[in-house]
Amino acid sequence: MAVYTQVPAESLAAFLARYDVGELVSAKGIAEGVENSNYLVDTTRGRFILTLYEKRVDAGDLPYFMSLLAHLDAKGLPVPPAIPDRAGVAIQELEGRPACLIKFLSGVSLSHPTPGQAEAAARAMADMHLAVADFGEDRPNSMGIESWRPLFERCGASLDDIAPGLDAELGAALDRVLAAWPRDGFDRCAIHADLFPDNVLMLGEQVTGLIDFYFASTDIRIYDLAIMHSAWSFGATGAEYHHEIGDALLRGYESRFPLSDAERAAFPLLASGACIRFALSRAFDWINTPADALVTRKDPLAYVRRLRHYEAMSHSA
Known part of the structure; x- marks a missing residue:
């Protein structure tokens, strides 16, 4: 609705x-x-x-x-x-x-993107990042890392009402990610910050629209790609990782904007941060939105499961 x-x-x-x-x-x-x-x-x-x-x-x-x-x-x-x-x-x-x-804009949003569609969408994101090189305006990320701890605290013990142990799990992950988050040395630019499949319009494998820029802000460039990777590369519940989609996203982006060794090394951490951001915002809405409200609540656990995937990647690196 x-x-x-x-x-x-x-x-x-x-x-x-x-x-x-x-x-x-x-x-x-x-x-x-x-x-x-x-x-x-x-x-x-x-x-x-x-x-x-x-x-x-x-x-x-x-x-x-x-x-x-x-x-x-x-x-x-x-x-x-x-x-x-x-x-x-x-x-x-x-x-x-x-x-x-x-x-x-013509086109349809995707529910189950193919690898070819994922590659095209990530290429379009890279083109967007190239296009903002001379965009001079700035907006702080209202859902950036500074917002995560306060949002976690606002959710409080109610996190365990969503799932037992969720408060401790998210709290520990938040501590790890905030401690390691890169504060400098990475490109920053205007990012979309919400490029989920439903915010990309396509006809076949042609991108016809990048839409819903209402979280756009200035932040780490490849954090935008990490958000996209976390949104596109998993099944709806977050339990199943689709490596062919994840690989296609990286391939498409790098066809326009190759990643440095430092960006590759930091990617699992940035993706973990993306998962924490969406797990917390969904959890806050879950806790504060009545079950019979017209707005459908989104399951925060779908992002907790994604978070576990990226944290495992970080530990194996």
């Missing part, structure tokens, strides 16, 4: 009148996603996405996100920039929410 704010047809028609996009033909809420309210909008001149930003997206961050998307779009990357109205304004307000009219 991802339509939290209802938009009457009359309000949407008046909103669209600010743009050179034709008149409203139809609008339909989009169920995918959990952060914002999204509508598929058809007009007499084409198809667009209307996004209303809900509480989890800070309106103060929107100029950064839109600037990054505009930069990537200008570089030829398949991303969905916001469309400015006749006055040149991209970030609007609709039904009491910040809102943007966004370019529609």
Whole structure:
């Protein structure tokens, strides 16, 4: 469920009148996603996405996100920039929410990517990292390493209500990862920080869209790849590692942006950090979201199982 704010047809028609996009033909809420309210909008001149930003997206961050998307779009990357109205304004307000009219991208998100699709998606991530070399804006990672300890403490003993021993396991892993986390010596740039399979649109093995940049920030470049690797390379429960997908991701990325020896050595640690980040955010939502809420809770244990895989890799290195 991802339509939290209802938009009457009359309000949407008046909103669209600010743009050179034709008149409203139809609008339909989009169920995918959990952060914002999204509508598929058809007009007499084409198809667009209307996004209303809900509480989890800070309106103060929107100029950064839109600037990054505009930069990537200008570089030829398949991303969905916001469309400015006749006055040149991209970030609007609709039904009491910040809102943007966004370019529609064709393609479908993936549930079970093939190695060829994984390789293409990782190549697209590398192209994105190359394209931001001259992007001058900066945003701290709101879900970066500084947030993990406070988030762990906010979850508290309730972690053991999810699974016995989870508090101790995540606490010990957090101590190990924070102590070893690289503070310098690695490239930093604007990263997506959430490039799960459902945030990549594809037609066959062609990437047609990189979407949902609302965690984008400045951080370690290959941490972005580690997040992607942890999201793509496992079955839904996190218990089964698909090495052919993991290998394809690394192969695709390195076809554009080869990893250094230091980056290869640090990769299991960075992937462990990615697993801790998503295990904790999912655990917090699990603890604080009622079971009958419209938003489907995501299982934090799926990332705890991934974490065990990467920690085993670190120990065997």
